[in-house]
Amino acid sequence: MDAEARTTQTGHPRVVIVGAGFGGLQAALDIGKQQPEVNLTVIDRTNHHLFQPLLYQVATAALSPADISTPIRHVLRKQKRTEVVMAEVTDVDLEQKRVIMHDVSIPYDYLVIATGAHENYFGHRESWEPIAPGLKSIEDAQQIRRKILLTFEQAELEMDTEQRKRLLTFMVIGGGPTGVEMAGAIAELAYQTLPPEYRHIDPGMIRVILVEAMPRILSTFPKSLARRARKKLERLGVDVRTSTLLEEITEEGAVAGGQWMPANTIIWTAGVQASPAGQWLGAETDRAGRVLVNPDLTLPNHSDVFVLGDTATIMQDNKPLPGIAPVAMQQGHYVAVVIKQKIAGEQTSEPFHYHDKGYLATVGRAYAIASIGRIRISGFSAWILWLAVHIVYLIGYDNRIMVLLQWAWSYIFLKRRVRIIAPSTRDNPVPDPAHNNMPAAEKTEVSTIPGQ
Amino acid sequence: MDAEARTTQTGHPRVVIVGAGFGGLQAALDIGKQQPEVNLTVIDRTNHHLFQPLLYQVATAALSPADISTPIRHVLRKQKRTEVVMAEVTDVDLEQKRVIMHDVSIPYDYLVIATGAHENYFGHRESWEPIAPGLKSIEDAQQIRRKILLTFEQAELEMDTEQRKRLLTFMVIGGGPTGVEMAGAIAELAYQTLPPEYRHIDPGMIRVILVEAMPRILSTFPKSLARRARKKLERLGVDVRTSTLLEEITEEGAVAGGQWMPANTIIWTAGVQASPAGQWLGAETDRAGRVLVNPDLTLPNHSDVFVLGDTATIMQDNKPLPGIAPVAMQQGHYVAVVIKQKIAGEQTSEPFHYHDKGYLATVGRAYAIASIGRIRISGFSAWILWLAVHIVYLIGYDNRIMVLLQWAWSYIFLKRRVRIIAPSTRDNPVPDPAHNNMPAAEKTEVSTIPGQ
Incomplete structure (x- = not known):
């Protein structure tokens, strides 16, 4: 040709x-x-259509990137006069x-x-984005996953208590649906899935903080549902801070509501x-x-x-x-x-009108909230609805049944199977124990089995 | 603590x-x-144990990295006096x-x-490895996957015939089991799976070349099996070149057996x-x-x-x-x-002795060769054996049933579902059409639907 x-x-x-x-x-x-x-x-x-609503599942190691992305040209392969250009x-x-x-x-x-x-980093993109990634692309999700998993590896080797606390503090900025889903998933990963596999991490040291500037989370949802979601988050161990304005982000942590909070992992979903x-x-x-x-x-x-x-x-x-x-x-x-x-040279019939089918958000495993017209649902039944809707809408995903099975597996067994710490353009994948803030006297002994 | x-x-x-x-x-x-x-x-x-024998499936977009890797500390989680250090x-x-x-x-x-x-690049690691990656780590496999998929995107936009041919030439260096498995999988991906989704790629332009310095491929296998594997590879469209010594690798291609072969994707499995x-x-x-x-x-x-x-x-x-x-x-x-x-202060009973259980290698979809003692099997029955052995040996993989299902899916429907072109430390993920060697006169028209 x-x-x-x-x-x-x-x-x-x-x-x-x-x-x-x-x-x-x-x-x-x-x-x-x-x-x-x-x-x-x-x-x-990119070469793929991305099912963004499930990106937080990639960021928290429950799904692989391929589970929620499909090549654009594969979706359109039967349209012989359609061309796809990357x-x-x-x-x-x-x-x-x-x-x-x-x-x-x-x-x-x-x-x-x-x-x-x-x-939207509201004028701070250059300084904040490298520290506090958002959740819009596969790369974002992989970066967050890497950061969360690597932080546990570092905390396991860290001898300094303050540093260990900082490493085990996870902050999510923004209490919209993405922030809520992210905070719930991180809480399950950090409190339930990971600690049994580490020998020096005390679950009591782990903190997951959700920061929202408005007086309540999920401002697009009805108040009653947002309240229930907040309760559920708190039961999962999330420290929900509303009416709290984020002021500064550094490599060491963030200032929110006038308070300095040391944190190693900060995720941005605020706008x-x-x-x-x-x-x-x-x-x-x-x-x-x-x-x-x-x-x-x-x-x-x-x-x-x-x-x-x-x-x-x-x-x-x-x-x-x-x-x-x-x-x-x-x-x-x-x-x-x-x-x-x-x-065809016809008149455009009528202006665009959105038919509202409702709002859905998950809060951790097997819990969701749904607002459909005047109906409000929360809990497991809402989660089943969420699951059904998300499966139906996985456009052109040949493997949607596979994805469903992966989910079921993760949810039932609390597994997070996608736990590869892959090299990144930004981080060094291998934590160097010597770079931890260990007291000089202990520098020769990286870590040993606690006597018991 | x-x-x-x-x-x-x-x-x-x-x-x-x-x-x-x-x-x-x-x-x-x-x-x-x-x-x-x-x-x-x-x-x-790394934080994961890697099931290396299936790495070629990741490199050819059939499996996700997580399907063949499992966190080391997850495998050892029940051993309370075992500590894992990354x-x-x-x-x-x-x-x-x-x-x-x-x-x-x-x-x-x-x-x-x-x-x-x-x-082993035999003294050329520095110059050859960046161009011709091997297949030892998740990162290697992802780099190869990205290169194969990106090369198709570039070929689709490329106007120059010679350049398009070069882009669509895939070379595997080394005819051991890894090279054979890789060449077979690339042939299926390149000849069967991908072309129907592109509008400007003529399958006749695609070439998959396997280069081996020895007189035959699979030198550790019995001759009869190696011969059958070679025939199968050739039926899949692989150009098998034995007794062909690789002399040079550049960004533009390779010299093997005294012949210059332009190629964009070169994979190293030669030692x-x-x-x-x-x-x-x-x-x-x-x-x-x-x-x-x-x-x-x-x-x-x-x-x-x-x-x-x-x-x-x-x-x-x-x-x-x-x-x-x-x-x-x-x-x-x-x-x-x-x-x-x-x-226990006892004498070591006896020296190590390897109990040979045989050799297995796959050649494309649903075809394998097996050498067990004096038994030689090839074809579908050997592939079933290969499948069984590989599933049994996925150590500590909670999701081995899932991986089996993924395989079955890929094999039956010829799907290659893991086709994300993710950003890399080495490549620019977005092909810039302007950087293709298009004749200047055509530079304003990147590509349009062929008249038909």
């Missing part, structure tokens, strides 16, 4: 989708199914209608921007910032960088450019829609229909 | 095992079971009887060195070099760095130091024992018994 063969078949419209998250992938699947004649290109920085988009030329990737570009007739969001797509488009955005879109999800003055998911913001019932997977997926469905209507 | 508590209980002997591969872990399990009063310390650079051993002081890890050390009464081996333990011990070694041990696996003149597995060499029937898992495991069993006898 030579370069000559690679020209767009003229007469067929060309749709480019940037980002294969929940919104972008849904749009790609719908377009492939409903408009097989369209030339579709899906561009993503590349980084750097700009959009709205005049020339081209998507730019460094110094190459491709043309579009219709463009869908679904590039998602990343953590999201949209991808830089707003800048590519020169568009008006809200404070979090989300593009203000028309009711049909198009960019103002550009009826051929759509923005959806966490990259866009749109009001419904006087509130902005939340940045969750169901919103992005419904928007993906909607955009596919609107593009079909535009290609 | 403070430092005071960490003193060896006097009167109980202290055994230190360095390395938790097949040999070291087996010795640790046996000592824990048979001599619960011994203070045992197991030191390893640290790098740098030397041994035979006079003072201490194991040194950078600038700390621990004492031993009996020492077991089971630190394994790594690739092993023992760990530096021989240097720590100041011991006499063979050319591959393996320590020459006494018939009872002790170091000459040091009856309290044992060396086993790939780190040692010992003759039996006028041949050195092969560097395979069953040898290391039997040596681990043996050493545990000898240490028990020494502690």
